Amino acid sequence: MSNSNLETLLKFYESARQEMMSRIQLRENSLMIFLGSVGALAAAAIQANQPIFLLIIPYLTLGISMITLHHNYVIGSTIIYCAKELQKDFEKLGITVTQWDISKTRLKSSKSTRLYRLWGDMGLILTPALLAIIINYKSWISGMEYKIAMSIGVICIVFSFICLKKTLNLRHKVFGELEEKAEGQNPN
Numbered sequence: 001m002s003n004s005n006l007e008t009l010l011k012f013y014e015s016a017r018q019e020m021m022s023r024i025q026l027r028e029n030s031l032m033i034f035l036g037s038v039g040a041l042a043a044a045a046i047q048a049n050q051p052i053f054l055l056i057i058p059y060l061t062l063g064i065s066m067i068t069l070h071h072n073y074v075i076g077s078t079i080i081y082c083a084k085e086l087q088k089d090f091e092k093l094g095i096t097v098t099q100w101d102i103s104k105t106r107l108k109s110s111k112s113t114r115l116y117r118l119w120g121d122m123g124l125i126l127t128p129a130l131l132a133i134i135i136n137y138k139s140w141i142s143g144m145e146y147k148i149a150m151s152i153g154v155i156c157i158v159f160s161f162i163c164l165k166k167t168l169n170l171r172h173k174v175f176g177e178l179e180e181k182a183e184g185q186n187p188n
Helices: 003-048 053-091 104-135 138-140 144-186
Strands: none
Touching: 003 053, 003 138, 053 104, 053 138, 053 144, 104 144, 138 144
16 A cells, blocks of 8 residues: 555545535525525515515525535535545555445435425525515516516426425435445445
């Protein structure tokens, strides 16, 4: 076993884990900015007595859904890289410690947390957009510009739901690959 190979491998691993942690932080910060924006729009709509301001929220919802999907894709890819690709190199160097991502404890808890995260994302991301449409339902009869704004808002909500559903599918795929790797590593 070469020390320089091990040092290089550790640097790659640490870099990948740092990228994953940064992506998680960026995803969560994006969600906080979204929620702050929703709060500001709600305050402006209430203060001006103009619920039409709330119809901006579905557009923001689509944006945060796409950002969340993107970050989750990179996070999932990084987890697979560490747990599968780099793990092989560690094993070649004689290091057989089970990584967190393929540990029995992590994989056991992941089954329920995947759905919890989806429901949390849907509650925090989709609920404000749905409320914006519901609050403005009377505007539907007011004129063509309201119909267009509300129709586009509904389309944004649908695409946001699709993005969040894709995020769940991505999590199932990532954890499925991790489970396969764990079973191959620890046949019991």
